Amino acid sequence: MTTSREQIALGLEERLSDATKLLATIMCLPLVDGIFPALVLAGALDTTAGILQVGLLVFGGSATVAVILAEMDGTPREQARTVLLVGAVLLVVAAVEAALAPTIQSLLNLELFERFAALVIAAVAAQTASARIGEYLPRPAVIVGLGLIGSLDPAGAELVLVPDAALVLRAVASAGVGVGFAFLVALLAPTLREHVDIDRFRFGSAVALGLLPLSLLGMPFGRAPLAVLAVTALFAFDPSGTATVREDSTHARHRDSAPDRALPDGGQDAEDSDEAAQSVDAPISAEGRAPWL
DSSP: OOOOOOHHHHHHHTTOOSHHHHHHHHHHHHHHSSHHHHHHHTTTTSSHHHHHHHIIIIIIHHHHHHHHHHTOOSOHHHHHHHHHHHHHHHHHHHHHHHHHHHHHHTTBOHHHHHHHHHHHHHHHHHHHHOHHHHTTSOOHHHHHHHHHHHTBOGGGOOOOSSOOHHHHHHHHHHHHHHHHHHHHHHHTHHHHHHHBOHHHHHHHHHHHHHHHHHHHTTOSOTTHHHHHHHHHHHHHBOTTOOOOOOOOHHHHHHHOSOTTOBOTTSOBSHHHHHHHHHTSOOOOOTTSSOTTO
């Protein structure tokens, strides 16, 4: 398995020392920066395929996989319990945001806002694929904010006291798909660490996520993101287990107390760590922060 210097995970690693907090931040980020509410308002959860796509690509995603496989310690059962703890919060907040969606929808020109929702997903996909591209793109929260301002139509505003129960259930189901995916990754973590190339999975996930806004705009790409994600998982899996593990130097510093720890052949690992870090296209901004924040 190649441990990718995951764009979002590494950007937050310096701020969050605990892997549980890091996982919570990664999985709940779409709820905070407006991506999930934007998808709800844009109708991304109107179909079963849409629920699966949002759950797997927005809440699951390569960042969640990278955190579980590369950052979390403990047994698979302990990691699974951590995922369920984070998932409980995720489900509640997703339900609340979906309940507020009809009121927010009455304030907006929905047709215009859907274009901004598609744009923000495309930006996230580009940032996931390449940090260099992400440096030139605005943060998703900025795009969502501009979309809210640009599509604001207060003339038809109304307070919806009775939320759309079906929409809330679809939102919870979508978040549940993401939690279930993370739970499965945690249980299978020992095997996945040996047989999954994170870099390949990250890039394929970015391609699948990039197809999602096209389906939001009415183009005939309905289940294409799911198909791409399935093919990505297939190509990222190495049944022979010959994929090598590259440890990020920052993570290694947290683990090892001795900076000059000698290798079995008498050499030092500092040079090898630098070479490993340089061999990966590190998807993180020059300022050292995650582009979603």
